[in-house]
Amino acid sequence: xxxxxxxxxxxxxxLVLALGAITVLLADALWRTGSKQVRHTxxxxxxxxxxxxxxxxxxxxxxxxxxxxxxxxxxxxxxxSLVFEPLTVxxxxxxxxxxxxxxxxxxxxxxxxxIPVGEYHFLLLSALTGATVLAGARDLATVVIALEVVSLxxxxxxxxxxxxxGSEGALKAFLVSVLSTAVMLxxxxxxxxVTGSLYLQTIVTRLxxxxxxLRRVAFAAGLFVIVGFGFKIxxxxxxxxxxxxxxxxxxxxxxxxAVVSKSAGVGGLLVLVTFGVAPSGSSLRTxxxxxxxxxxxxxxxxxxxxxxxxxxxxxxxxxQVGFLLxxxxxxxxxxxxxxxxxxxxxxxxxxxxxxxxxxHRPAGLLTDYRGMVRSEPGLGVALVFFLVVxxxxxxxxxGLFTKFAxxxxxxxxxxxWLAAVMAVNxxxxxxxxxxxxxELFRLPADDPFSVDIENxxxxxxxxxxxxxxxxxxLPSTLFALVx
Amino acid sequence: MSWLLIALLAVxxxxxxxxxxxxxxxGERVAAIVGSVISGLVLIGSGVLWWKLVxxxxxxxxxxxxxxxxxxxxxxxxxxxxxxxxxSLDVRFHLGIDTISMPLIALTALLVFLCxxxxxxxxxxxxxxxxxxxxxxxxxTGVIGTFSALDLVLFFLFFEVVLIPMWLVIDxxxxxxxxxxxxxxxxxxxxxxxxxxxxxxxxxxxxxxxxGSFDIEYLSSHPWRSSGGTGLKAxxxxxxxxxxxxxxxxxxxxxPDAHAKAPTVGSVxxxxxxxxxGSYGMIRILLPVLPGDSATIAPYLGGLSTVAIIAGxxxxxxxxxxxxxxxxxSVGHMGFIGLGIAxxxxxxxxxxxxxxxxxxxxxxxxxxxxxxxxxxxxTSDLRAIGRAxxxxxxxxxxxxxxxxxxxxxxxxxxxxWGEMLVLLGAYHPGNLLPRxxxxxxxxxxxxxxxxxxxxxxxxxxxxxxxxxxEYPAAAFAVDLSRIELIAWAPLxxxxxxxxxxxxxxxxxxxxx
Numbered sequence: 005x006x007x008x009x010x011x012x013x014x015x016x017x018x019l020v021l022a023l024g025a026i027t028v029l030l031a032d033a034l035w036r037t038g039s040k041q042v043r044h045t046x047x048x049x050x051x052x053x054x055x056x057x058x059x060x061x062x063x064x065x066x067x068x069x070x071x072x073x074x075x076x077x078x079x080x081x082x083x084x085s086l087v088f089e090p091l092t093v094x095x096x097x098x099x100x101x102x103x104x105x106x107x108x109x110x111x112x113x114x115x116x117x118x119i120p121v122g123e124y125h126f127l128l129l130s131a132l133t134g135a136t137v138l139a140g141a142r143d144l145a146t147v148v149i150a151l152e153v154v155s156l157x158x159x160x161x162x163x164x165x166x167x168x169x170g171s172e173g174a175l176k177a178f179l180v181s182v183l184s185t186a187v188m189l190x191x192x193x194x195x196x197x198v199t200g201s202l203y204l205q206t207i208v209t210r211l212x213x214x215x216x217x218l219r220r221v222a223f224a225a226g227l228f229v230i231v232g233f234g235f236k237i238x239x240x241x242x243x244x245x246x247x248x249x250x251x252x253x254x255x256x257x258x259x260x261x262a263v264v265s266k267s268a269g270v271g272g273l274l275v276l277v278t279f280g281v282a283p284s285g286s287s288l289r290t291x292x293x294x295x296x297x298x299x300x301x302x303x304x305x306x307x308x309x310x311x312x313x314x315x316x317x318x319x320x321x322x323x324q325v326g327f328l329l330x331x332x333x334x335x336x337x338x339x340x341x342x343x344x345x346x347x348x349x350x351x352x353x354x355x356x357x358x359x360x361x362x363x364h365r366p367a368g369l370l371t372d373y374r375g376m377v378r379s380e381p382g383l384g385v386a387l388v389f390f391l392v393v394x395x396x397x398x399x400x401x402x403g404l405f406t407k408f409a410x411x412x413x414x415x416x417x418x419x420x421w422l423a424a425v426m427a428v429n430x431x432x433x434x435x436x437x438x439x440x441x442x443e444l445f446r447l448p449a450d451d452p453f454s455v456d457i458e459n460x461x462x463x464x465x466x467x468x469x470x471x472x473x474x475x476x477x478l479p480s481t482l483f484a485l486v487x
Numbered sequence: 488m489s490w491l492l493i494a495l496l497a498v499x500x501x502x503x504x505x506x507x508x509x510x511x512x513x514g515e516r517v518a519a520i521v522g523s524v525i526s527g528l529v530l531i532g533s534g535v536l537w538w539k540l541v542x543x544x545x546x547x548x549x550x551x552x553x554x555x556x557x558x559x560x561x562x563x564x565x566x567x568x569x570x571x572x573x574x575s576l577d578v579r580f581h582l583g584i585d586t587i588s589m590p591l592i593a594l595t596a597l598l599v600f601l602c603x604x605x606x607x608x609x610x611x612x613x614x615x616x617x618x619x620x621x622x623x624x625x626x627x628t629g630v631i632g633t634f635s636a637l638d639l640v641l642f643f644l645f646f647e648v649v650l651i652p653m654w655l656v657i658d659x660x661x662x663x664x665x666x667x668x669x670x671x672x673x674x675x676x677x678x679x680x681x682x683x684x685x686x687x688x689x690x691x692x693x694x695x696x697x698x699g700s701f702d703i704e705y706l707s708s709h710p711w712r713s714s715g716g717t718g719l720k721a722x723x724x725x726x727x728x729x730x731x732x733x734x735x736x737x738x739x740x741x742x743p744d745a746h747a748k749a750p751t752v753g754s755v756x757x758x759x760x761x762x763x764x765g766s767y768g769m770i771r772i773l774l775p776v777l778p779g780d781s782a783t784i785a786p787y788l789g790g791l792s793t794v795a796i797i798a799g800x801x802x803x804x805x806x807x808x809x810x811x812x813x814x815x816x817s818v819g820h821m822g823f824i825g826l827g828i829a830x831x832x833x834x835x836x837x838x839x840x841x842x843x844x845x846x847x848x849x850x851x852x853x854x855x856x857x858x859x860x861x862x863x864x865x866t867s868d869l870r871a872i873g874r875a876x877x878x879x880x881x882x883x884x885x886x887x888x889x890x891x892x893x894x895x896x897x898x899x900x901x902x903x904w905g906e907m908l909v910l911l912g913a914y915h916p917g918n919l920l921p922r923x924x925x926x927x928x929x930x931x932x933x934x935x936x937x938x939x940x941x942x943x944x945x946x947x948x949x950x951x952x953x954x955x956x957e958y959p960a961a962a963f964a965v966d967l968s969r970i971e972l973i974a975w976a977p978l979x980x981x982x983x984x985x986x987x988x989x990x991x992x993x994x995x996x997x998x999x
Contacts (some may be wrong), residue, residue, distance in 0.1 A: 101971070378511070397627075397681070398648040408640070408688065409576060415692045420720075427685035431678050438654070438674065445655060447615075483575040 008154070013065075014072030016089040017058040017096065018136045018429060024054025025129035032122020044112040044121050051125045052106050055132070058100045059412050066093045083203035086140045091278075094341040094485035095139035095271040098348050102263035103132045103351035105468065109359060111257045111460035119164045119254060127164075128260065134356035135268035142279065144202040144229075147272060148185070151236065154268045155181045158261060162253040173252025180245040184235030191228025195281065198222045204280035211283065226281040226288045230295070233276070237269035239295045239329065240302040243322050247306075250318035251397025251449045255362050258314055259355035262321045263348050270328060270344055278335045296426040304432040312368050313358045313440070320394065320436050321351065327429065330422055335425035336413035342482035343406040346475060350390040353468030357387040360461050361453060370440055375448025383457060384444050386469040391437040396430060401476035409483065427456075489566035491539075492582055492635055495532050495592070498525060499599075500628040503621035514617035519610075522603035522620035530596040533631075539587050540565050541995065561707040561775050564637060577701055581638040586995035587840060588634040591763055594847045595634065598759045599627040599975050601974045602752040605855070607968040609862065611660040611750040618930060619660055622652040623752060630760050633769060639691040639701040642772070646684055646732075646764060650677050650883050652729070653753070653761065660750040664866075672744035679731055679741045687728025687768075693721035694776060707775035714779030722780035725773050726788065733765030735788070736795035739818045743802075746814035747867070748796065749856025754810065758817050759851035766824045770836060774828070782831060782919035789829030793928045793935070795822030800938035804945065807859060810867045812946060813853045816894060819939055820846045826932055827909035835912020837996045841904025844992060845893075845985060849902055852890045852978040859883055859971060860950075869946075874953030882967035884951040886975065891943040893982045896936055900986035904993075906936060907974065 012019075028047045035043065070088040077083045106128065134153025141147045159181070163174035196202055197208040198218050214222060231242065238246040250258040282288035303322030310316040324347050331339035352371065358368070360383060365372040376384035393400030396407040407430065414423045457465075475482055502525045506514055530878035564583035572580040582593065602623055610616055629648030636642040654677040662667030695701055697711050697718055711718050731738045755909050774781050799819030820842065827839030860876075860883065861867040876884035893900035896907075913929035916922055985992065 120948055379939065392651065397651060401644070404644070404647070405573065405576065405578075411688060412576065412692050412695075415689065415696060423689050424686075427689060430685040431682040434681050435674065435678055438677065441651075442658060442670070446658065480573045480575055483573070 010070050011072040014070045014140065015137075017061050018133045018240050020057050021054050021129050021133040021136065024050055025133065028129065029122050030328045032120070032126075035111050041112050044115075047121050047125050048107060048111055049074055051129055052104065053101050053106065054129060055104045058096065058136070059104070059378040062093045062096050062100075066090070066321065076400055077206060080206070080209060081421045083143070083201070083206055085143045085146050085203075086137065087142050088140055090487050091275070091337050091341070093142045094337075094345075095267070095274070096136055097485055098267050098341065098345045099132065099135045099139065099264060099271070102344075102348045102352060103128065105348075105356075105464060106256060106260045106263060108460055108464035109259055109352070109356050110127075110141050111458075113458050114359065114363075114461055115256060116165060116254050118166070124161065124164060127161045128264075129423075130312075131161075131264060131268075135264055135271070137272040139275065141272070141275065144195065144204070144207075146282075147276065148188065148192065151188075151269075151272060152185065154265060155185075155236065158265050160165065161260060162249055162259045164257070165254055169252035170254075171252075173249035174215050177249045180235050180242070184232045184242070187235070188232025189369070191225045191232065194221055194225035196231065198225060204276070207280050208283050211281075211286075223287065226286070227291060229276065229281055230273070230288065230291060233269060233273040236323055237266055237273065238322055239325065240299040240322065243299070243303070245321060246316045247315050251312065255314065255355060255359040257415050258318070259352060259359070262355065266321065266325060267344055267348060269334065269339070270325065273432050274332050274337060276339055277332060289333050289335070292329060293419055293422050296326050296329035296333055297422055298326070299323070299329060301425065301432070302326075304429050304436055307436040307463060308432065308439075311370055313361070313370055313373070314368055316370065316436065316440065317351070319356060319357065320433070321428065323433055323436070324351075324394065327407065330426055331410045331413040333422075334413050334415075334417035334419065336409075338483050338486045339406070339409035339413040341486045342409055345482050345485055346393065346406045346472075348403040349468055349471050349475065350393040350400075350487040353386060353465055353472065354390040354394070356461055356465040356468065357383055357390070360455070360457050360465075364455050365453065370443050371449075372453060373440065373443045374446050375444075375452045379445050379448045379452030379454045382462075383465065386465050388441055388444055389472060391441055393476070395434045395437040397434065398486055399476060401479055402472055402482065405479035406482060409443040488568045489582070491532060491536050492566045492584065493568060495529055495536070495596075496582075496628050496632050496635070496940055498532075499529060499624035503628075506540060506621040506624075509617070510935050511617065515614070518617040518620040519603060519606045522624060523600065523607060523736055525624065526596065526600040526603045529627065529631075529911040530593070530600045533589075533593045533596040536566060536584065537593055540584065541584065548953055553951075554760045560705045562637060562771075562905075564704050565611050568639075569639070574621075576640070577695065578640045579638045579702060580641060581702060581704070582632075582635045582641070582929055583704065584597075584635050588767070590844050590995070591634045591760075591767055592631050594763075595630045595760045595846055597977065598755060598847065598851050598962060599623055601851070601977065602755055605970065606752060608968065609751075612663050615659065619656065619752070622656050623756065625652045626656075626756060630764065633764050637703045639694065639703060639706075639772065642703070643684060643688050643770070646687075646768075647681070649764070650680055653677070653742045653757065656753040657745060657749045660753065661748040665748065668744070669748040669921060672741075675741045676745040679738070681976060683728040683731030683738070685728075686724045690721040690724030690728065693717055693724065694736040697721065702978065703772065703776070703991040710776055710778050711991050712779050714783050718777055719780045719783060722773060722777045722784055725777075726769070726784055729765040729768040730788075730825075731765070732768070733762055733821050733825060734818070735765075735791050736798050736818065736822065737791075739795065739799075742818060743811050743814045746817070746854070747808060747810040750863075751855060754854040754858065755851045758814070758854055759847040762817060766821065766828065766839060766843055769825075769828045770839065774831060774836075779919075782917065785829045785831055785917070786924050789826050789925060791930045792822040792825030792829060795819065795825065796935035797938065800823055800942055803942035804938070807869050808867050809857045809869055809872070809946070809950065810854070812869075812942070813850065813857055816845055816853075816939070816942070817846070817850055819935060820850070820894070822935070823906050823909050823932065826928060827905070827912055830909070830912035830915075830916050831917030831920060832912040834908050834915060837993060838905050838908025838910075840913055841908060841989065842902075845901035845905050848978050848981050848985070849890060849893045852886075852975060852982065853894060855971070855975055855978070856883060856887045856890055860887070863965075869949055871914055872950065873958035874949060874951070875955040875958040876951040878955030879958065880966045886967070886979070888947050888951055889979070890982075891947050893986070895940045895943040898986075901989075903986060903987040955961045
């Protein structure tokens with residue numbers, strides 16, 4: 005099979021990311037002269053350049069459609085493995101912005117000194133490569149491979165600090181991930197057996213017409229694939245690994261998991277649900293609805309009881325993904341990607357703020373944040389704003405309108421019970437974030453938090469806050485990501 | 488575009504931002520002054536807007552007979568701003584006022600101004616005046632925004648703007664003696680309201696699915712006339728959401744604690760304006776947009792309102808805390824407003840609108856007085872305060888009696904007309920409604936007025952009267968201070984004025 009120019013264009017971004025990954029690894033391994041600061045900065049810049057190339061590429065090409073690695077099908081249009089189209093553009097934008105934010109949070113003096121810089125950025129870029137491929141993948145083999153390319157570097161990143169908690173978290177995530185891949189492969193094999201194809205496009209045309217006896221097999225197969233993804237995005241009841249993994253990982257890596265890894269999983273599931281295994285009207289969509297309801301409720305309820313900032317963010321990210329699964333379940337890509345984008349921006353900011361505080365107060369308790377609005381106004385106000393966006397209340401209109409779009413998608417699909425569950429979860433979610441906001445607004449304790457915040461952290465947090473403000477004033481940008 | 492209306496919204500919010508941007512020391516010192524000046528300007532602005540709306544050659548619908556009696560709550564917009572905001576969600580930034588919303592906007596501006604004025608001298612023990620004043624101004628933006636929103640989503644948005652600031656006001660500046668209690672009260676308030684507004688949003692989305700529009704002005708001239716099905720679900724969801732805010736029995740459980748634990752200015756705004764968001768929403772959205780389904784649920788609404796009148800009054804009779812007592816009296820009064828709305832008749836709606844304003848003024852005054860009594864005795868427990876207020880604090884005791892009489896509906900004071908019109912409305916309910924049911928409601932609500940008189944007179948008796956020898960005056964208990972007189976005088980004057988000349992407001996609502 006020869007590669008056409010379109011193929012090259014469609015994989016340009018993952019390719020550049022992969023090349024960047026190898027470059028930083030080699031640079032770190034071979035270039036031993038120079039101070040640590042210079043090496044760290046150069047590696048950050050290379051990583052950032054690779055990601056910025058991706059962002060520039062999608063900015064230029066956002067309106068084009070490039071089906072790549074196609075082959076003519078027996079019936080219907082050609083089958084393609086990777087498609088660059090508006091949905092891909094939206095997902096890539098979210099993934100790359102998330103990746104860039106994590107790179108910013110991992111700048112010199114921010115990243116833990118025990119973490120090897122080259123490996124860290126290599127793993128980050130590798131995972132981003134996998135994530136971008138996953139968002140464009142249109143056949144099941146590519147989906148599985150891309151998902152593994154996202155997952156494997158993630159465990160390594162969790163364990164990079166090489167302490168007990170990190171290893172435990174990484175091992176948990178690894179075991180769960182292996183299990184979920186096995187489950188997914190099992191489902192895919194059945195799906196192939198039933199439909200005779202791995203291409204999503206062919207599967208979706210053949211599924212309605214299959215032998216009625218095979219219906220249940222096809223349902224089970226789709227269920228296994230969704231359950232596999234459920235592990236990756238930590239949908240309840242497959243979420244057990246997530247809080248320990250987040251808490252064990254360095255904060256930057258937790259941010260990476262919450263932002264890039266999670267978005268990749270959601271993106272993959274979105275592609276699968278909208279294009280493949282669960283076409284509109286399929287009972288698998290009901291399964292995703294039930295997953296959504298469970299995930300948001302359990303995530304938010306558990307978040308209510310957390311006393312540590314990272315664990316609270318971990319559980320609330322489960323709740324957020326539950327909310328995100330609702331528009332996903334009804335196949336509303338626009339609402340889902342908009343939600344994801346708002347979530348990524350403010351989660352990055354919140355983890356950035358947590359990272360600043362945890363560097364000085366390693367316990368990471370919510371009470372460490374007491375009085376921060378007064379003692380450290382910039383950081384305190386930004387954090388309050390991020391939390392308000394996550395809760396979806398004014399002034400965090402970015403969060404409010406993405407929740408609004410999710411409600412609209414669910415109601416338009418006539419799933420009233422899910423909308424009611426979502427309404428209750430808006431309340432529980434608010435209770436979660438209010439606990440934290442209350443600490444921030446209290447009078448400062450005896451020893452209020454006030455430090456010189458490192459410049460890169462200031463830059464990342466204020467960029468996130470600025471972006472969140474802009475998205476709150478012009479929420480339509482969020483929904484313009486997927487047209 | 489109407490810059491005046493936009494300025495009424497933007498100026499308080501920007502001032503709040505400015506106050507927070509000031510250095511803490513300066514901010515604390517100038518906060519109340521800046522707040523008073525700005526909220527005074529907003530009050531003047533709303534007065535100008537009111538005049539522009541009702542001036543003889545103006546745009547408003549003034550006299551009976553000019554227009555046929557149309558749908559209740561229909562928008563006759565003025566000072567409109569209508570720009571597209573989020574096209575993909577069909578959300579517009581559409582503001583406008585009419586004679587239904589204008590008095591409420593003016594009431595909000597007045598009460599916030601008086602609260603800022605009051606804060607010039609009298610501050611909660613927690614201090615932090617800069618943040619308190621800034622939050623009051625944010626609340627002002629949210630409330631005026633809700634009253635002037637002509638897009639359902641914008642209405643929802645401004646409705647929610649108020650929540651976090653109010654939560655902070657109760658949580659930070661609330662009752663000093665009961666830290667856990669004020670936190671619980673604040674959280675119950677915010678969570679119940681958020682759940683209610685989320686349900687209301689679901690209702691709005693269902694309306695959009697039925698009619699394809701969020702625009703209140705369009706919807707009130709093209710209402711969803713058929714009843715049952717999705718429309719009924721929408722009406723129920725909207726009614727429940729607004730009923731939490733109003734609050735309607737049995738959704739009122741957040742109210743007594745929130746009002747009792749909030750600082751004085753918080754209680755005044757909660758009772759004076761925040762509750763009106765619910766009743767205003769019912770008149771503005773529920774009745775005109777979904778008339779058929781509103782008629783289906785109106786008897787239930789009326790029934791629950793009647794229960795609220797009785798239950799609120801009975802609860803008042805059992806209270807031993809003066810702030811809780813006034814809070815429960817709000818449940819009863821809002822019950823009257825709910826009953827007026829449920830009658831869907833011109834008299835009932837006019838009565839509800841009038842009672843809205845009257846309740847805002849009188850209960851605002853009552854909470855100011857309760858706050859003053861609480862500050863002087865460091866408790867709001869009736870038994871601890873003791874009796875014989877007439878002897879110890881004659882002016883405050885006298886004003887309290889005046890406000891109680893106004894609140895129980897003494898003819899000649901503002902509280903009378905609204906409730907009378909509501910009862911009249913229940914006597915002639917709208918065409919679609921079962922008359923017998925509403926007659927029963929009328930009788931029961933009439934008994935409620937008697938109970939209201941009973942508990943207010945009991946309050947006056949237990950607090951103001953008594954032998955001064957048994958309850959000696961505390962040394963620090965000074966009578967009415969000058970700032971209190973200045974801050975309360977407008978409320979007292981308005982209570983008498985609206986009582987003697989109700990037509991001043993009623994003339995604007997003859998088109999209902």
